[in-house]
Amino acid sequence: MTEKTATxxxxxxxxxxxxxxxxxxxxxxxxxxxTRRGPVDAVADVDLEVAPGEFVAVVGxxxxxxxxxxxxxxxxxxxxxxxxxxxGRPVRRPGPERGVVFQDYGLFPWxxxxxxxxxxxxxxxMSRTAAKRRAAEYIEIVGLTRFADRYPGELSGGMQQRVxxxxxxxxxxxxxxxxxxxxxxxxxxxxxxxxxxxxxxVETGAxxxxxxxxxxxxxxxxxxxxxxxxxxxxxxxxxxxxVVPVTLVGERDVNAPDFNAVERQIAALVHxxxxxx
Amino acid sequence: xxxxxxxxxxxxxxxxxxxxxxxxxxxxxxxxxxxxxxxKMGFLPPPVDVAKLLWDFAFGGVYDDAFSGSLWGHLGxxxxxxxxxxxxxxxxxxxxxxxxxxxPLVLATLDPAVNLFRPIPATAWVPLVLLIIGFxxxxxxxxxxxxxxxxxxxxxxxxxxxxxxxxxxxxxMLGTRPVGxxxxxxxxxxxxxxxxxxxxxxxxxxxxxxxxxxxxxDTGLGSMIMLAREQVRTDRIVVGMIVIGVAGYLSxxxxxxxxxxxxxxxxLVRAS
Numbered sequence: 001m002t003e004k005t006a007t008x009x010x011x012x013x014x015x016x017x018x019x020x021x022x023x024x025x026x027x028x029x030x031x032x033x034x035t036r037r038g039p040v041d042a043v044a045d046v047d048l049e050v051a052p053g054e055f056v057a058v059v060g061x062x063x064x065x066x067x068x069x070x071x072x073x074x075x076x077x078x079x080x081x082x083x084x085x086x087x088g089r090p091v092r093r094p095g096p097e098r099g100v101v102f103q104d105y106g107l108f109p110w111x112x113x114x115x116x117x118x119x120x121x122x123x124x125x126m127s128r129t130a131a132k133r134r135a136a137e138y139i140e141i142v143g144l145t146r147f148a149d150r151y152p153g154e155l156s157g158g159m160q161q162r163v164x165x166x167x168x169x170x171x172x173x174x175x176x177x178x179x180x181x182x183x184x185x186x187x188x189x190x191x192x193x194x195x196x197x198x199x200x201x202v203e204t205g206a207x208x209x210x211x212x213x214x215x216x217x218x219x220x221x222x223x224x225x226x227x228x229x230x231x232x233x234x235x236x237x238x239x240x241x242x243v244v245p246v247t248l249v250g251e252r253d254v255n256a257p258d259f260n261a262v263e264r265q266i267a268a269l270v271h272x273x274x275x276x277x
Numbered sequence: 278x279x280x281x282x283x284x285x286x287x288x289x290x291x292x293x294x295x296x297x298x299x300x301x302x303x304x305x306x307x308x309x310x311x312x313x314x315x316x317k318m319g320f321l322p323p324p325v326d327v328a329k330l331l332w333d334f335a336f337g338g339v340y341d342d343a344f345s346g347s348l349w350g351h352l353g354x355x356x357x358x359x360x361x362x363x364x365x366x367x368x369x370x371x372x373x374x375x376x377x378x379x380x381p382l383v384l385a386t387l388d389p390a391v392n393l394f395r396p397i398p399a400t401a402w403v404p405l406v407l408l409i410i411g412f413x414x415x416x417x418x419x420x421x422x423x424x425x426x427x428x429x430x431x432x433x434x435x436x437x438x439x440x441x442x443x444x445x446x447x448x449x450m451l452g453t454r455p456v457g458x459x460x461x462x463x464x465x466x467x468x469x470x471x472x473x474x475x476x477x478x479x480x481x482x483x484x485x486x487x488x489x490x491x492x493x494x495d496t497g498l499g500s501m502i503m504l505a506r507e508q509v510r511t512d513r514i515v516v517g518m519i520v521i522g523v524a525g526y527l528s529x530x531x532x533x534x535x536x537x538x539x540x541x542x543x544x545l546v547r548a549s
Contacts, residue, residue, distance in 0.1 A: 076446050096452035106447035110465045110543050120451035151544055171451060 021087035021097065021174040022052035022207035024073065030081030030237070031068055042068050044237035046082070048226060052174075055201055055208045057218035059270060060228030065238025066211045069228075070179050073209065074100045086175055096120060099168030099206075103180040105160045107152040113139060113163050114148040120171035138166040142196070158189035162196075169200065175207045183213060194220055215270065219262050220252050227269040242269050299324050322512035331516045344513065347501075352524060354496040355486055358414060359528070362421025363482045369422075370429035370478075371471060377430075378437025379463055391430065399424045399485045403492070412493025420489040425478035432477065436470020437463060468545040472536060479532055483525035498524070 029046040032039045043065035050056050058066045071077045072084055075094040084091045086098055094100075107116050118135035126134065139148050142162040152160050161181060168176065181197075182190045198221055201208050212218055218225045225244045230236035244266055253259055281289075302324050305312070309319030322330075333339035337346030377384045399420050410416045440463050448462045449455070464471075490499025498521050505513035536546050 074446075074450055076449075094446065094449035096450065098450065100446070100450045102443060102447070104443060106441075106443040108444065108447070108462070108465070110468070110545055119448075123452040123454075123457075151542070153544055167451070 019174075020052060022205075023085075023087060024048070024050035024175060024207060024209065025083065025085040025088075026069070026073075028082035029069070029072065029079050029084055031065070031072060031077065032080040033232075040232050041237035042232055044081070044239055046238075046240055048240060048243070050207055050209065052207055053205050055210070055221055055223045056226060057210045057212055057222035057224075058226045058228060059212060059215055059218050059266065060238070060241075061231070061270060062213075063231035063233050063238070064228040065231055066228050067179055068238070070100075070177050070209060070211050073175070074098055074177050096124060096171045097174045099171055099173035099176050101161070101164050101168055101176065101178040101181045103183045105152070105157075105164045107160055107163055107167070109152050112149050112151055113144060113155070116152065116163055117167045117170050120167060124171070134170050135166075138170040139163075141169070141200070142166045156189075158185050158193060161185065161193065165197070165200070169204060169206075173206055175209065176201075176204075178208065178210045180211055180213065182217070190217075197221060215263050215266050216254055219246055219248075219259060219266065220254060222246055225266055227266060229270075229272075241272075244269070320511060322515060326512055327515050327519070330512050331519060334513075334516050334520075348520060350496055351498050351501050352520065355490065355498045355521075356524065356528075358417050358489070358497065359421060359479075359482045359486055362418045362485075363425050363479050365418070365422045366425035366478055366482075367429055367475060370426045370474070371433050374430045374433025374471075374474075375437050375459065375464060375467065378434045378440075378467070379459060384434075391427070395427045395431075399488055403488060407492060414494065416492070417486065417489030417494065417497075417499075421482045421485050424485040425482045428477040428481060429471075429474040432474025433467065433471045436467035436474075439470070440466040465545065469547045472533075472546050476529055476532060479528055480525060483521060483528070487521065 026046050026048040030044040031042045033042055046065075046069060048056075058069065060066050068077065072079045073086065073091060075091050075098065091098075100106075108119065111119065114132070114135050117138055118131040121131040121134050122128070136145070136148070139145055142165060144159060144162055144166070147155060147159065152163065155163070161184075165181075178197075182193050185193060194217060197208075201221075208221075210218070210221060215225075223246060225246060227241045227244060228238055229241040231238045244262070246262055248256075248258055248262065302318075302321070304310075305318035306321050306323045309317070311317055311319075329339060330344075333345050335346070335348045339345065373387070377387055402420060402423060406416045406419060410419060444462050444466055445458055448458050453461055486497070487499035487502060490497040491503045494500040498517055502514055502517035502521075505511075505517060533546060540546060
């Protein structure tokens with residue numbers, strides 16, 4: 001079971017016309033928790049607009065509220081202030097148009113790889129045969145055809161995360177929300193998964209919001225990098241400190257000087273954010 | 278040992294130890310040993326006599342009395358009671374446990390009552406049951422149900438509460454409607470824990486069987502043992518004990534194998 005199976009087995013046919021359903025809008029978004037010592041603001045005043053098909057990475061120190069923001073967009077948590085819209089519609093609950101990829105995969109251990117991937121389409125009342133065909137297609141895209149009948153517990157972490165990505169893509173989401181998706185993987189697997197994600201993003205045309213600790217990952221993948229700062233433990237609500245556009249042209253090379261310059265710029269913002277709040 | 282592989286080696290160890298117990302039993306009876314707790318080994322029948330009686334109990338042809346060949350009737354009657362009581366307990370406890378584990382309101386409503394009734398041992402139920410239900414099969418089935426109910430309920434409850442919220446989130450974001458989450462995610466995710474509860478409950482059902490069949494029942498392994506006590510037949514008691522032990526063991530194996538057969542390769546039963 002080598003990670004080599006990651007080499008693209010097939011390409012996604014561009015199934016999604018980039019349309020307004022992939023637009024993400026956050027306006028004055030805040031999240032307040034009630035604690036015994038009174039209310040605490042986890043995040044406050046977040047404004048962000050993501051264009052359909054855009055790839056945006058969110059970086060920041062632990063506790064800055066970047067995961068909270070993602071969970072609000074997913075519909076797992078309710079914001080307490082502001083406007084949260086995806087595709088022009090307010091977010092109230094989780095939904096298949098917003099696919100989520102978790103750091104710990106969240107695969108159903110009692111279902112095979114193929115069953116996991118066709119779970120979403122089946123929930124949306126796609127016929128059994130159509131769902132099967134669709135699952136097979138996306139399993140091939142992530143290079144796991146040989147493992148279609150295995151159970152998640154029999155796969156490596158990298159393979160499980162590929163199943164999780166296939167499972168979400170099979171649902172044809174307008175927005176892909178990824179919470180530290182590669183954080184639990186070893187460095188080699190991580191790099192190959194980043195390549196794959198880049199390819200899938202181009203091919204599916206889905207909007208991607210990626211929360212990550214790795215500045216390199218953010219610069220490698222994103223069109224724009226959102227730097228967040230603050231956080232309840234700093235006494236300041238988590239907020240957007242700056243949005244850095246990544247204007248590198250052509251194939252991105254993590255060792256190129258211009259790549260490193262952007263990386264340094266973002267690192268400086270992240271670290272300043274920790275100190276000054 | 279290595280030539281036969283580790284499994285054979287382990288089997289040989291287990292079988293060897295049982296042979297050792299039989300040998301000690303035999304020596305103890307012959308030597309009339311008195312052990313800890315003032316156990317008088319001399320009052321026990323030797324293993325060979327028990328084996329002979331067990332054969333007669335199952336197939337007859339040795340002593341040819343009322344006891345000969347009656348095993349299957351007793352075993353059948355007892356198994357039916359165990360099955361009825363256990364089945365009823367499972368049918369009540371699993372849905373209730375899932376609902377309690379999933380809905381705080383249901384938990385808050387039922388938890389105090391469960392904790393009040395749970396510590397009452399089946400032995401304490403017997404006198405009341407005999408008065409309000411009366412002698413017979415129904416009383417036995419009731420005692421088995423009430424005893425198997427709690428371990429199944431508590432295991433289901435804790436397994437349901439331990440279902441990772443991540444799996445529920447995953448199901449929701451894939452388009453599962455909130456009402457579907459219970460059957461599509463919570464129950465399968467809790468299944469290994471539920472199966473553990475079923476196994477404990479089934480084991481307990483056999484324990485309670487003897488208690489239930491002690492009163493006013495003439496067919497059943499428990500009643501057979503009680504009759505043997507009245508007749509001061511330690512050999513028949515030991516034979517009854519062995520049959521109940523084997524039946525309990527086999528029913529557990531049957532349950533696990535049956536579930537594994539139903540689930541196929543799905544990792545829903547903990548390795549045992």
